[in-house]
Amino acid sequence: MSKQDYYEVLGVSKDADAKTLKSAYRKLALKFHPDQNPGDEAAEAKFKEVGEAYAILSDPEKRAAYDRFGHAAFEGGGAGPGGGNPFGQGDPGDIFENIFSQVFGGGFGGARRRNGPARGNDLRYDLEISLEDAFTGKDTEITLPTAVECGKCDGSGAEPGTSPETCPTCQGAGRVRAQQGFFTMERTCARCAGRGKVISDPCKTCGGAGQVREDRTLQVKIPAGVESGMRIRLSGEGEPGLNGGPKGDLYIFIDVSEHDIFERDGPNLYCPAPVPMVTAALGGEIEIPTIDGGRAKVTVPEGAQTGRKLRLRGKGMPSLRGSGHGGDLFVEMMVETPRNLTSRQKELLREFCECSEAGCNPESEGFLGRVKKFWDGMTGEDQQRPN
Ligand SMILES: [Zn+2]
Ligand SMILES: [Zn+2]
Incomplete structure (x- = not known):
């Protein structure tokens, strides 16, 4: 059987870079994967061909050898003297696992290429939960497609009624040496x-x-207190092992979705809360929600400024291990300047302004003072003082 050129197999040019190779390989491997084409021998052959081509071309040294010697670099009769693998690396079978674990986030039957017992692939399941669920913890059900041993x-x-035969090419070793x-x-x-083994x-x-x-x-x-990026491992819930190997694990990756009201930073929660200007000036109370669904009254101190944080102890997220107390809730005040004023309100504010005294607006006064110094520092130089 004459072999097709590896570059042609993958449909890429001779100078294709690693990224191009990989994406070409992924596309073809998916298309011809036995799971997509059950019982289709042509597809399976193609799948192997594609895998072999990628195994060689994705390895810079092997690719160089292939470019120089063609298929002859990797073929030829049995075991020869000298031993040693000049390329010193890897089982091309590993590439399947690597690629598929990237494509599917773990496991896609790559391990079936092994001879002896092989541990089943780990599986990944992405689970999005609300912040409320992360607060209380949750028992939930997930449904996931898994490879299971074929019952037939x-x-x-x-x-049934036939059995796999020892591969005549490698005598069951799964590997061949070529010189x-x-x-x-x-x-x-x-x-x-x-x-x-081969299956006729x-x-x-x-x-x-x-x-x-x-x-x-x-x-x-x-568990209550989980955070985005955390994984829950369900031991032995991954794919089945092969040839008596143990099962893989299932990893549930948690993603806690954004909340309309609360922002989270580890165990602490932040709640930006608008405070009317008058409340901020005179002091008062505002009501804010808590993650457990309750309400909390927060005392706004007289003269409160935007950005000031008020802490409500123990109103944050629970600690994951249940040890110690959880986080706190920080209410971040945002003073709101009133809008849509009536003429009466404007009048009152003008009146308010007229009877304002020094010290009412220390920030503004301090700022003006610094600005004056800055301008004064420039007199005597070429700079023109703006009018
Ligand atoms: Zn079967
Ligand atoms: Zn074989």
Whole structure:
């Protein structure tokens, strides 16, 4: 069988950069993935071809060797003397896992390429919850598609009544060594894709994969106090292992959505609260909500300014471990200048202004003082003092 050029397999030019290669590979790998094409042998062959091409071209050293020697760099008869792998790295099978874990955030049957027992893939589930739920904690149900062992073939991938046979190319090792000139390297057996076994009569239910996708519903306990970015690990709820390997884990990634009223910083909550100008000047009370759904009265001190924070102890988020007290709620005051005044109100404010005395507006007065100094410092220089 003559092999197609790796660049042609991926549909990229000879000078394609790593990013182009990767995106071309992802597209094709998804298109031809056995899970998308159950039982389609042509697709499976194509999938392997694409994987092989990417395994070589994504590795700079292997790519250089390929550019120089073509397929001959990686083919040729059996084990040769000398040993050692001049490229010194990696099982191309790993690339599948890496890519798929990036595409799907973990697990997509990459481990089936292994010979011995392999731990199942970890799964990722993104769960968005409200701030209120993060405050109280929550028991919830999630439904996620998972690969489970195919019940028809018991995970062997072979149609019931038949069984997988030892791969004649690698004698079951899953890997072959090839020598060409001074290159001796070991690579994953292309015929069995590293499984060490070939299936002549693939299971019609799973297409030979040994696994099928199924929706599972799980109960999840979200602890009070969780924050965005935290993960909850459900041990053993990932994908099944292969050849007797243990199951992977399921990671639930928490994203706490933004709240209309409260902003969160760790255990503390911040609530910006408008305060009418008169209340801020004379002092008074405002009512603000708390995350538990209650209300709290906050005393605004006389002469309160925008940006001033009032702390309500223990009204923040609970601490995650339940130890110690949780966070606080900070009410951040924003003094509101009144608008849409009636002429009577304007009149009163003008009157108010006329009887204002020095010291009523210390910030403004201080600022004017500094400005005056600044201008005075410029006299005698070329600068013109603005009028
Ligand atoms: Zn093989
Ligand atoms: Zn099956």
